Amino acid sequence: MPWFxxxxxxxKHLAGGFRHGQENHETKAVVNSxxxxxxxxxxxxxxxVGINATGPLRRRFMDMGITKGTVIEVIKxxxxxxxMELSLRDYILSIRKSDAELIIVQEI
Amino acid sequence: xxxxxxxxxxxxxxxxxxxxxxGTQQDVGNWPGVTVAKKEGRIGKDILITDLPGIYSLxxxxxxxxxTRDYLLSHQVDxxxxxxxxxxxxxxxxxxxxxxxxxxxxxxxxxMMDEVAKRQIKIDVKRLAQLLHCPVVPISAKKNQGLKxxxxxxxxxxxxxxxxxxxxYPLELAFTLDKIKSETKSSLFTAVKLFEGDQSFNEQGKKxxxxxxSYLAKQQDDGESIxxxxxxxxxxxVVSQVLIKKPQQTKSLSAKIDSVLTHKxxxxxxxxxxxxxxxxxxxxxxGNNVSGLMEQLLTALKTWVSQxxxxxxxxxxxxDLFTNGIIGGVGSVLSFxxxxxVLFLLxxxxxxxxxxxxxxxxxxxMFRRFGLSGKSFIPLLLGTGCSVPAIMSTRTISNESERKxxxxxxxxxxxxxxxxxxxxxxxxxxxxxxxxxxxxIGIAVVLCGGLLLKKIPSFKGDTSPFIxxxxxxxxxxxxxxxxxxxxxxxxxxxxxxxxxxLASIVIWFLSSYTWSLQMVIDPASSMLAAIGRLLAWIFVPxxxxxxxxxxxxxxxxxxxxxxxxxxxxxxNSSESxxxxxxxxxxxxxxxxxxxxxxxxxxxxAAPCVAAIATSKKELGSWKLTxxxxxxQTGSAYLISLAIYQLASWWIKSDAFKIGVxxxxxxxxxxxxxxxxxxxxKKAPCLxxxxxxCERCFxxxx
Numbered sequence: 165m166p167w168f169x170x171x172x173x174x175x176k177h178l179a180g181g182f183r184h185g186q187e188n189h190e191t192k193a194v195v196n197s198x199x200x201x202x203x204x205x206x207x208x209x210x211x212x213v214g215i216n217a218t219g220p221l222r223r224r225f226m227d228m229g230i231t232k233g234t235v236i237e238v239i240k241x242x243x244x245x246x247x248m249e250l251s252l253r254d255y256i257l258s259i260r261k262s263d264a265e266l267i268i269v270q271e272i
Numbered sequence: 273x274x275x276x277x278x279x280x281x282x283x284x285x286x287x288x289x290x291x292x293x294x295g296t297q298q299d300v301g302n303w304p305g306v307t308v309a310k311k312e313g314r315i316g317k318d319i320l321i322t323d324l325p326g327i328y329s330l331x332x333x334x335x336x337x338x339x340t341r342d343y344l345l346s347h348q349v350d351x352x353x354x355x356x357x358x359x360x361x362x363x364x365x366x367x368x369x370x371x372x373x374x375x376x377x378x379x380x381x382x383x384m385m386d387e388v389a390k391r392q393i394k395i396d397v398k399r400l401a402q403l404l405h406c407p408v409v410p411i412s413a414k415k416n417q418g419l420k421x422x423x424x425x426x427x428x429x430x431x432x433x434x435x436x437x438x439x440x441y442p443l444e445l446a447f448t449l450d451k452i453k454s455e456t457k458s459s460l461f462t463a464v465k466l467f468e469g470d471q472s473f474n475e476q477g478k479k480x481x482x483x484x485x486s487y488l489a490k491q492q493d494d495g496e497s498i499x500x501x502x503x504x505x506x507x508x509x510v511v512s513q514v515l516i517k518k519p520q521q522t523k524s525l526s527a528k529i530d531s532v533l534t535h536k537x538x539x540x541x542x543x544x545x546x547x548x549x550x551x552x553x554x555x556x557x558x559g560n561n562v563s564g565l566m567e568q569l570l571t572a573l574k575t576w577v578s579q580x581x582x583x584x585x586x587x588x589x590x591x592d593l594f595t596n597g598i599i600g601g602v603g604s605v606l607s608f609x610x611x612x613x614v615l616f617l618l619x620x621x622x623x624x625x626x627x628x629x630x631x632x633x634x635x636x637x638m639f640r641r642f643g644l645s646g647k648s649f650i651p652l653l654l655g656t657g658c659s660v661p662a663i664m665s666t667r668t669i670s671n672e673s674e675r676k677x678x679x680x681x682x683x684x685x686x687x688x689x690x691x692x693x694x695x696x697x698x699x700x701x702x703x704x705x706x707x708x709x710x711x712x713i714g715i716a717v718v719l720c721g722g723l724l725l726k727k728i729p730s731f732k733g734d735t736s737p738f739i740x741x742x743x744x745x746x747x748x749x750x751x752x753x754x755x756x757x758x759x760x761x762x763x764x765x766x767x768x769x770x771x772x773x774l775a776s777i778v779i780w781f782l783s784s785y786t787w788s789l790q791m792v793i794d795p796a797s798s799m800l801a802a803i804g805r806l807l808a809w810i811f812v813p814x815x816x817x818x819x820x821x822x823x824x825x826x827x828x829x830x831x832x833x834x835x836x837x838x839x840x841x842x843x844n845s846s847e848s849x850x851x852x853x854x855x856x857x858x859x860x861x862x863x864x865x866x867x868x869x870x871x872x873x874x875x876x877a878a879p880c881v882a883a884i885a886t887s888k889k890e891l892g893s894w895k896l897t898x899x900x901x902x903x904q905t906g907s908a909y910l911i912s913l914a915i916y917q918l919a920s921w922w923i924k925s926d927a928f929k930i931g932v933x934x935x936x937x938x939x940x941x942x943x944x945x946x947x948x949x950x951x952x953k954k955a956p957c958l959x960x961x962x963x964x965c966e967r968c969f970x971x972x973x
Contacts, residue, residue: 220333221737226500227329228739229363234504243539244637247738253362253504256526256742258633260640263737 280355282326597780643726815866
């Protein structure tokens with residue numbers, strides 16, 4: 165996948181990829197592909213695959229229970245669109261979209 | 273004496289338990305060298321409880337966690353009480369697995385058992401104790417159940433010195449850790465920290481490095497992740513064995529409340545309404561009804577004291593010192609106490625209920641633009657009452673540079689002590705609605721100040737992550753609530769009281785005597801007037817270069833209420849409000865521009881001494897405190913200058929052409945500096961779009 169300077173361009177590219185994707189079973193494979201937590205829609209859940217952060221932030225995520233295999237549900241966004249509200253391990257956690265972008269997940 | 277350390281996640285009910293156990297026998301202070309509150313309390317004579325900071329983990333990255341860790345490792349406790357929220361076992365046990373490795377006798381207190389029963393969940397306490405290899409006591413802090421049993425068991429454990437032998441790791445990892453343990457002759461805790469690569473435990477030999485490297489070679493992860501994964505895996509297993517009835521899938525009460533309070537459309541209006549009610553109740557309702565009573569009380573006290581002193585033939589100066597100096601000065605601050613008490617009470621209820629976390633959640637987006645986080649909003653809100661408690665409340669902000677910025681910006685918010693000044697000047701010169709504009713100016717300066725401070729290298733830092741647990745709502749415990757409000761009120765009384773007391777005496781002395789120590793009736797010939805005349809030139813470009821205003825501003829440094837009373841004294845017109853208004857109109861030669869410039873200067877300039885002292889305590893250094901006072905006074909001067917010069921040029925009544933040119937030049941220079949700073953920003957990273965991608969994986973490669 166090429167790198168784009170602009171986030172909007174990149175997202176457009178990805179969205180295009182989904183829309184013009186191949187037929188049934190192939191499309192399913194694309195939907196369940198690896199994305200970041202930021203791209204999970206409200207009401208959907210995903211499994212954590214990895215964390216793309218280092219140092220304190222990585223540790224903080226893990227301390228709050230975001231470890232490999234954890235199921236995270238996206239509940240809602242704050243009224244101004246950021247941060248997001250998540251449900252995991254029987255509690256509610258709030259993180260910013262820019263940080264959610266560092267959490268690699270697979271949608272379920 | 274038995275020393276107990278109370279440890280647990282934030283919001284696990286630690287404060288409630290601590291208050292229930294120790295009552296008023298508490299000492300509140302700071303941990304040495306840091307602004308993290310340290311609370312100690314006693315039960316009877318020979319049990320000392322230390323309330324450790326609320327933490328999620330014992331990582332080396334946060335101040336609170338390091339303090340807790342160092343405190344426990346320095347063998348200053350005989351037994352640890354680990355408070356666990358039974359409604360959220362899985363995440364709470366993560367900390368427990370770390371505490372149990374420290375080789376200190378530990379007892380697990382399973383809190384919120386009443387809530388567990390309500391939700392029809394059953395927890396097998398016996399099985400939990402077996403799995404954790406340590407005693408477990410079910411309690412309910414809210415209903416005061418099981419606390420006696422908890423303390424008895426803790427005392428028993430301190431005598432027996434039984435240490436949990438729990439090892440949560442799979443065989444191969446446990447074997448590796450054991451090797452490190454025997455190599456370094458240390459505890460399991462140290463071995464785990466060495467394995468994690470914790471920087472504060474780095475005196476490891478070559479052998480240890482080899483052992484760790486040979487284990488990690490077979491793994492895909494780093495040491496820190498492996499340990500964290502194992503802890504949560506263990507925690508999940510324990511929960512699956514101990515929770516007898518799985519929680520039902522219906523929406524919890526908190527989720528129902530949240531569907532309204534953090535609703536996409538309604539969240540902001542509801543928040544505004546709640547704030548309006550709190551502010552209106554505390555400042556207006558209580559202010560109108562009780563503060564007048566306090567003033568009457570003080571007047572009565574004044575009369576009584578002067579009568580008493582006259583009766584025993586005291587000299588005139590002594591009577592004046594007591595009535596005008598001490599009671600006048602300290603009293604003006606005390607008359608705000610009822611409002612502050614109610615404000616503290618309402619805000620503590622809000623804090624204890626769990627709503628403040630939602631406020632941070634709602635406001636974060638807006639404040640991040642200005643270099644602050646959602647958590648900065650709470651202190652700014654408190655600042656409309658008084659800067660002192662507002663500055664103290666910045667402690668909830670975990671990011672150090674954001675916290676310091678908030679401390680420096682809070683005084684720009686018009687506090688209740690500045691209201692009399694605005695009332696007097698708006699009443700004299702303007703339409704009543706003009707006073708609202710001062711709130712807008714205050715907020716605008718806070719936001720611009722945030723933008724500017726963010727450009728200064730020491731405040732730059734990484735944009736801190738916003739990782740916040742939205743805890744379940746619950747009703748506050750009455751006893752705990754009362755103790756917290758009392759603690760805040762007490763510290764306000766002590767802080768404001770001592771400083772105001774001394775300052776009042778000094779001002780009284782300066783305004784009552786000449787340089788040759790002759791007592792004077794007319795303040796125009798006092799030392800204070802002389803000082804005022806010496807400094808008045810500074811304010812000529814701002815439109816109020818007379819000694820009376822200068823002296824009033826100086827007196828305002830002690831308490832902003834003093835500004836009005838000082839005008840009353842130095843203009844010899846304190847007997848009635850219309851007389852004072854007329855005198856002020858004359859003093860400012862009926863110039864609206866000068867009057868508005870004066871109000872803005874009062875609004876933005878350095879806060880009162882009590883607030884400065886509190887800032888010093890929270891900023892931790894005199895240098896930074898001085899810088900913040902200069903920053904505040906400097907921006908007050910510049911903005912007032914701009915307002916006066918531009919306004920008088922606009923009105924063309926007393927045009928001051930050179931002044932206008934200089935003002936515009938200064939503004940242009942400031943703007944250019946800001947602009948240049950802004951453009952120094954690096955180009956954003958390709959992958960993560962952060963300007964400085966410390967956390968991005970591209971950088972790692």
